[in-house]
Amino acid sequence: MSILKPKSHTLFHFTKNKDILKQILKDGFWPRFCPEDIKWLSYDGFDFVAYPMVCFCDIPLSRIDEHVGFYGNYGVGLTKEWVENNSGTPVQYISGSNHLIETFKTLSGYSEHLEEDHKDEFYKNIRYVLAHTKPTQGNMVINGEVVEKEFYQESEWRCVPKHGEIRDHLTRDEFDNTSALEENNHLTLEYCKLRFTPSDIKYIFVKNDSDIPSIINFIQTELDNFPSADLKILMSRVISLENIKRDM
16 A cells, blocks of 8 residues: 655745746845744744745645645755755744743743853854744735734745854844845845756756756756756756646
């Protein structure tokens, strides 16, 4: 008897724009600051904090339809090994009034007993843990609008960079400030790009069959720094979600 696999050996990243997909294929992933719902921590006056990250989902292709409906119809599937080698890890989901919430608050309270020059490093480490933590359900900001989302279903993995030249978080006000956001995202672009090779890619997703020639042409003309054998394999991995939906 066959056993259903609830997870994939490939991790997926989706976007709404074909041009962004091409940019990813050519230049790699660019970690950007994303606002995260932290109301579950019950800190007065704080609803969102933005962390730099690249996100992936760990779900089988049979469940991909709902995911792409929310995040976009263009994407790539990379090996789990590549994500792990780039400091990617599954996020930790917090449900309801779990004791972990009070534990985070207790840990934060310990900073009162630290010397002033140790507090900043303490909070950086706490924030790095929180950058990999989210509620099972909550709110997220999409195109400036706050929408409700059941996060647990996404089985999310994250690559959160650590680099001395970038901020480890932005406040909601800083994230809403266009110039501040662009300035900080530019630094992650400069210092924290995540690059891959054709052998790391298992799938390239496009919305429709009609998108495939454009991506094939892009691979042939813009990725010609890779060996031709690698490019032939890469072109064979282009698939349309239109076809997947028909077969699932």
